[in-house]
Amino acid sequence: MSAALLHGAMPTAALARGVTKADVPGRTRARPGTAQWPGAREWQALRTQTEGRLLTLTSPFAHGQSEAVRLEAVAGIKNPYYIGDNPALTQTSGWQDAWSSRVSAHAVAAVHAADVAAAVKFARRHNLRLVVKGGGHSYFGASNAPDSLLVWTRAMKEVTMVDAFVAQGCPQASSQPAVHVGAGAMWADAYAEVTTRGGRYVQGGGCTTVGVAGLVQGGGFGNFSKGFGTAAGNLIEAEVVTADGEVRIANACTNPDLFWALKGGGGGSFGVVTRMTLRTHALPAFFGAVFGEVSASSNEAWRALVARFVDFYGASLFNEHWGETVTLKDGKTLKLSMVFQGLDDAQARAAWAPFFAWVKERKEYSFPEPTIMAIPARHFWDSKFFQKHAPGFITVDDRAGASPDHHYWTGDGEQAGWFIHGYQSAWLPARLLAPERQALLVDALCAAAAQWDVALHFNKALAGAPKWALDATRNTAMNPAVLDAFALVIIAGGGGPAFPGMPGKAVDEARARQAATRIRSAMDAVLTAAPNAGAYVSESDYFQARWQDAYWGSNYARLARVKGAVDPDGLFVVHHGVGSELWSADGFTRVKRASA
Known part of the structure; x- marks a missing residue:
């Protein structure tokens, strides 16, 4: 020890x-x-x-x-x-x-x-x-x-709930319900133990196969982040091996600077996390989802649809209950893939009723009946429940000896082994929802969607979240821009798996580069409404030019100081990670020394 x-x-x-x-x-x-x-x-x-x-x-x-x-x-x-x-x-x-x-x-x-x-x-x-x-x-x-x-x-995938956890060196009065999670655990493991079996909630990622430790170090958004904040904001304590090979505890009372850096400073830059302890919350009665598509018959109708949705979101959904995604698809279709928490089925339907009524009253739109469903929150990550009641929503790991808790949302399967052509993200400030600014936002979104599909991830931005969640995230290393953003816009594309040596899987490089160019052009259109917007470090452009500012904003200077203290010789180097500007792109050659 x-x-x-x-x-x-x-x-x-x-x-x-x-x-x-x-x-x-x-x-x-x-x-x-x-x-x-x-x-x-x-x-x-x-x-x-x-x-x-x-x-x-x-x-x-x-x-x-x-x-x-x-x-x-x-x-x-x-x-x-x-x-x-x-x-x-x-x-x-x-x-x-x-x-x-x-x-x-x-x-x-x-x-x-x-x-x-x-x-x-x-x-x-x-x-x-x-x-x-x-x-x-x-x-x-x-x-x-x-x-x-x-x-x-x-x-290292142990998951253990604790009724009353006190972080090392902190006062007994700070006792709170928590869960210990090993560095190798995935969110499927954490949700199964905390929610399905434990009847509580832990703020984690939307993709069940993502690692807990990596998500938290990047900041970490999940389906219900508008209600429960970022994963980093819910971190209570971490066990971490630092560059000197020592095993240390980091929390608000013990090694607090290192603790702060681990909360959103990016994985792989400050040490190897071996265990995390996260706050757990009382579980809402229901989690639920809304699925549907609205297609427009003309460019004029399309712009009117986007404008109506932006106004509707700002008036009715811009709060802690709603998260996930609306995609502007094929330059004519609004794809709804939203989730909610703390509402029942009737309340969710009532929230959407004005928008759905507006669409149905107009013949220029095609609108199949949407799906709205609320389920007991305890079953939201319960693979047995979904296999019985809604088997198409999940895919289980059917290998011999696999954990019965291991499943993933079927739509996420498209990303297994994928090869990225281009990927862009930007936080959209909440001021764009003001009536006098909505036209600017709508024009930017429609111009972008004419070039590539545009996804608005409302759960990956915290404006509209409760004050405690905002305060908790304000005390992390994430770019403060996340606090004032209503959505993270993601514009991305890729192809199937292309591991080196994989038989019959050569990448069409010309096509991939063309896609990347269109994706960048689409994001350029979005940024006319939000110039110099911040980006989410875990989901962003590999070629981000102003990455220090985009990922961490005013927090980067402090992160660099912590990096210099805990890893002065750069043992831990990742692409566009804190301190990586001192190293070559592959992390093998030091190109300059850090300033004293």
Whole structure:
């Protein structure tokens, strides 16, 4: 057990003292074949120290693999749980002209914090590129790198509820209901334990296969963030292995600067989180959803429809009850995929009645009967309930021995192993909902939708949330722009899995680049209504030019100071992560020193 755990709070500056000048790595990290690369005896020592949990990795699509292995993987990658269970794979297979999924040389399949600490110390000692994979959903490829050592936390998936948790070093009066979640747990694991079996709610992600730790470190939105805030705002405590290889506790009372940075400062930049403790909430009586599509017969009718919806949203849905997505699709269709909490079926129908009545009164719109349903909240992530009452909504992990809790929303299956062509996001400020500004917003949205589908994610922005949720998120490292935004607009596109060596899956690069150009043009149209808008670090453009400001705004300077204290030599480097401007794009070569 580390001194930090034994003695409580340690000033952030002291975290750097374990790194001496003798430990400072050279300007270029070790690669196989170089003198610095560990020899067989050294790798064996790490294997022994981790009780055999050091793995040598090979892609199932690598040259020399048997046809049976390759075909099994082609079938398996349709299932995101299969991808997550293979340390050689990632949930995104690459991004055109940005990165491609490449296998680490070795991985430590950690089962407890001591394994992680051993891997971190080994990487520092031998000047290795270190990457971390929990859920493996990073769009920027942060959970993989060739010639690297991977810390793989998938097995650390314990989820335990606590009735009265007090963070280390904090007063007893701060006791509150909470849940401990291991670094390898996915939101399917957390929701099953907390909601289905425990009858409470934990603010997490909408995609059940996303890793808990990674989502929280990015900030973290879920279906009901308008009601319960960000996942980062609900973090009470984290156990984390820092760059000196020590296991530390971080919370509001112990190592508070590190704690703040972990709440939205981006995964993979400040250490390896091994466990998180999150606040739980009383469960509403009902969760529910609204699905439907409205199509317009002309450009004039289309603009009128978008204008009517924007006005309707601002008047009736801009509150803590409503979240998820409305998509401007094919330049003529409004696709509704909304969720709600704290309302029953009748209340949800009443909320939408004015908009639906307006549409039905006009012959220029095609409008099949929408679906509106409320279910007992305890069953919202209950796979058995959905298999019985609404089997099409979910897909279960049907592999032998799979957890019965493991399912995913069927629509999310399209992202299993996907290859990104282009991806843009921007927060839309709530002032655009003011009557005198709505025309500007509508014009921008319609211009964008003429080029690419535009999705408005109302749950991924916090304007309209209750005060306590806003205050909690204000005390995180996220860009403060999230507090004043009513929606995150996402414009994105991609193709099917394209892992290197995958049989019959070559990327049409010209088509991918054309898509990326149209996606950028569509976002440019949106930004005429919201110039210099912030973006969500976990879902944004790999090529974001002003990423420090877009992701963290005024918080970046403080994040950089914390980074300099806890990881002065840049052991943890991810693309467009805090401090990454000091390193080459692949994280192997230091290009400049941090200023004193």
